[in-house]
Amino acid sequence: MTGLALNCTINKKSLFDRKHYFYADLPAGYQITQQRRPIAVDGMLTYSFFREKRSQVIQKHVHIKQIQLEQDSGKSLHDDVRSQTLIDLNRAGVGLMELVMEPDMNCGEEAAAAVRELQLILQALGTCQGNMSEGQMRVDANVSVHRPGEPLGIRTEVKNINSVRFMARAIDYEIQRQIGIVQRGEAVQNETRAYDSKSGKTVPMRDKEGLRDYRFMPEPNLPPLIIYEDDTSLPSGIEPCQAVLVQKIKEMLPELPSVKRERLVQTYGILPEHSFTLVSEGLTEYFEELMKGTKKEPKKVIGWVTNDLLGQLKQRDISVIQSPISPAALAELLELQESGHISSSIAKQVYQEMWDSPDKTAAQIVQEQDLGLICDMTELHNICQKVIDSHPEMVRAIRNGKKTVVNKLMGLVRKETKGRADPVLVMEILKQKTS
Numbered sequence: 001m002t003g004l005a006l007n008c009t010i011n012k013k014s015l016f017d018r019k020h021y022f023y024a025d026l027p028a029g030y031q032i033t034q035q036r037r038p039i040a041v042d043g044m045l046t047y048s049f050f051r052e053k054r055s056q057v058i059q060k061h062v063h064i065k066q067i068q069l070e071q072d073s074g075k076s077l078h079d080d081v082r083s084q085t086l087i088d089l090n091r092a093g094v095g096l097m098e099l100v101m102e103p104d105m106n107c108g109e110e111a112a113a114a115v116r117e118l119q120l121i122l123q124a125l126g127t128c129q130g131n132m133s134e135g136q137m138r139v140d141a142n143v144s145v146h147r148p149g150e151p152l153g154i155r156t157e158v159k160n161i162n163s164v165r166f167m168a169r170a171i172d173y174e175i176q177r178q179i180g181i182v183q184r185g186e187a188v189q190n191e192t193r194a195y196d197s198k199s200g201k202t203v204p205m206r207d208k209e210g211l212r213d214y215r216f217m218p219e220p221n222l223p224p225l226i227i228y229e230d231d232t233s234l235p236s237g238i239e240p241c242q243a244v245l246v247q248k249i250k251e252m253l254p255e256l257p258s259v260k261r262e263r264l265v266q267t268y269g270i271l272p273e274h275s276f277t278l279v280s281e282g283l284t285e286y287f288e289e290l291m292k293g294t295k296k297e298p299k300k301v302i303g304w305v306t307n308d309l310l311g312q313l314k315q316r317d318i319s320v321i322q323s324p325i326s327p328a329a330l331a332e333l334l335e336l337q338e339s340g341h342i343s344s345s346i347a348k349q350v351y352q353e354m355w356d357s358p359d360k361t362a363a364q365i366v367q368e369q370d371l372g373l374i375c376d377m378t379e380l381h382n383i384c385q386k387v388i389d390s391h392p393e394m395v396r397a398i399r400n401g402k403k404t405v406v407n408k409l410m411g412l413v414r415k416e417t418k419g420r421a422d423p424v425l426v427m428e429i430l431k432q433k434t435s
């Protein structure tokens with residue numbers, strides 16, 4: 001699924017090899033991997049990010065060299081206090097999927113955007129939860145520098161990166177470090193380095209690797225992995241249920257993040273940046289459900305999801321599925337505003353109250369606290385007159401041409417009525433009274 005989602009060519013026959021090296025995190029002395037013929041090759045990941053102006057989307061591509069299946073190694077844990085190294089072998093030998101990207105990215109920001117997009121794709125497919133801090137996904141960053149027009153320089157490999165943000169910092173640090181070396185006329189060493197998040201620097205990790213002979217050999221215990229295009233390509237005697245069929249997997253692919261963003265922009269007319277927030281924060285389903293329950297324009301609804309809802313979720317550190325306010329409950333609130341029962345500032349107030357007492361509906365809160373819009377013209381006239389009478393200097397300013405001062409009067413009426421006055425009617429009355 002991952003190979004197909006990343007536009008790879010799927011090898012119908014892939015092979016397993018043993019890669020030998022001697023290190024404490026590899027008890028067997030070799031790792032099973034797919035060196036000669038990996039399961040998927042030659043793919044492409046398209047990712048986007050924003051630069052300067054939030055609305056300017058930059059789209060880039062990174063080639064996927066291959067995706068291989070291999071065994072995980074153990075994890076070395078260095079105890080500086082006791083000056084010893086412990087090895088966690090719990091994952092040693094467990095299968096994992098490694099993606100090798102081509103050197104197509106130019107800075108930490110690009111690598112971060114590419115990895116974030118990959119995370120979203122893997123999560124959408126369900127092939128990896130993608131949480132780096134929990135080790136579900138790990139990234140090693142290979143970095144080199146070169147002068148324009150010259151071939152790529154010697155690379156270093158940075159390990160120990162446990163978040164996308166740290167990866168971007170590690171890459172940018174490493175680029176500057178290597179530029180410094182080249183400018184001093186020295187040579188970059190081909191080495192493995194570790195990122196130290198406390199100092200923000202990369203430090204040498206292992207001895208200079210030089211040319212290592214891994215003594216690759218075909219893995220004698222694992223036969224080639226054979227998969228088939230579809231039912232028709234199955235050899236006789238093999239039932240479809242016994243085989244992996246690429247065509248079947250293709251049909252199972254879910255809507256991918258880039259397609260989802262495009263659809264959201266097309267269907268609802270929202271800004272691309274909002275489609276990014278919806279997809280990255282997992283709010284698409286909530287937004288689409290919400291849209292089913294309201295007549296409000298999508299452009300006016302989107303902020304409720306990307307600001308108000310997301311703000312509450314972050315503040316409480318919960319996910320959208322745990323939200324006590326369902327899309328239908330929020331839709332009811334939006335309808336109260338859309339139909340002119342409450343003002344926009346009251347709607348925000350009611351929303352806050354809904355979070356504090358989730359068992360109450362928006363309508364209940366409005367009724368209990370008498371938050372409905374004041375539409376009675378006599379009452380509104382009286383309130384406006386009171387405000388005008390107590391601020392003659394503002395009225396003078398308006399009459400002298402400072403038309404925007406009317407907004408100050410509006411604000412005072414809003415304060416006086418605790419946001420319950422119909423803003424359209426109030427503006428009309430104020431203009432009339434100050435003309």
Ligand SMILES: Nc1ncnc2c1ncn2[C@@H]1O[C@H](COP(=O)(O)OP(=O)(O)OP(=O)(O)O)[C@@H](O)[C@H]1O
Nearest residue numbers: 100101102103104142143144145152153154155157
């Ligand atoms: N000159 C270069 N500058 C930057 N990156 C490079 C350069 N040459 C190769 N790379 C990148 O280095 C990575 C090599 O990864 P690969 O897993 O094939 O080798 P490896 O690091 O030796 O393997 P492993 O760490 O699994 O032993 C690829 O992602 C490739 O794009």
